[in-house]
Amino acid sequence: MTRIFQSPGVLYTVEATFRSLCRGPAPLALHGRRVHSDLPARPIQLTELREVLLWPHQPRSYAVREAVWAELVCRAQTQGPAWVVGAAGMALPGLRRAHARLCRRFATVDREESAAVLLAGFLTALRGADPGGDRLPGRLVWAGYGAARRYAVDQMRFQQATGPGLEEVAGSAAPPVLFGHPDLLLAHAVAGGLLTGEEADLIGATRLEQVTVAQAAGRLGVSVAAVKMRRHRAEHRLVTALRDGRLTCRGYTPTTAPGQAA
Secondary structure (H helix, E strand, C coil), X not given: CCHHHCCCCHHHHHHHHHHHHCCCCCCXXXXXXXXXXXXXXXXXXXXXXXXHHHCCCCCCHHHHHHHHHXXXXXXXXXXXXXXXXXXXXHHHHHHHHHHHHHHHHCCXXXXXXXXXXXXXXXXXXXXXXXCCCCCHHHHHHHHHHHHHHHHHHHHHHXXXXXXXXXXXXXXHCCCCCCCCHHHHHHHHHHHCCCCCHHHHHHHHHHHHCCCCHHHHHHHHCCCHHHHHHHHHHHHHHHHHHHHCCCEECCEECCCCCCCCCC
């Protein structure tokens, strides 16, 4: 295990290391125009590029984000640890949101341990990701969330099985209800490509947490009507997959393509 997981404040450590690598004579940077035609024709440090991708009204933001992440994944897989940190730093806004959601859903779970598991899940997914795949940032962040959620459920089970007044050992205790079950379904939906990470975030925030549609619209920089339409379309796909059995607590199975065996 690398030193990053042994340091206090793992996400803070990633941010500090990321910013350090983006300074100096050879900063982590991508040449904008070589990545996508909508980006400036100059080297862009990753700290600046992260801000560009967060702008709510960036032209062709989806295409730009996908192009940037295809390059980041490729470099993280082929050019060493600095670019692994670079990819993690670029994903930090999403990782922080995922960790905040996890801590709200599992209030008794250790925050730093869960953050380390979240990051480890992200990095594991990063190593095996297809640079040519779509929706890369959302898939990678939700892979981290899925790992952290499994850790949190295991910890919750252990706490309930060994709490005050229980004489049974953890292995013989009855399993508790799986807290956060809707989050598990959302994670499977993102991993299987049924939802984007942004759609899962929207459903999770407005349906499972205390975030209003108006607040979500403000965060996204769009109208309330647009947020409602996005959520409606995403939830329609989700409900359809649940009804026909493609989406379950065990995972998501896309519809079998014509000509393939069921």
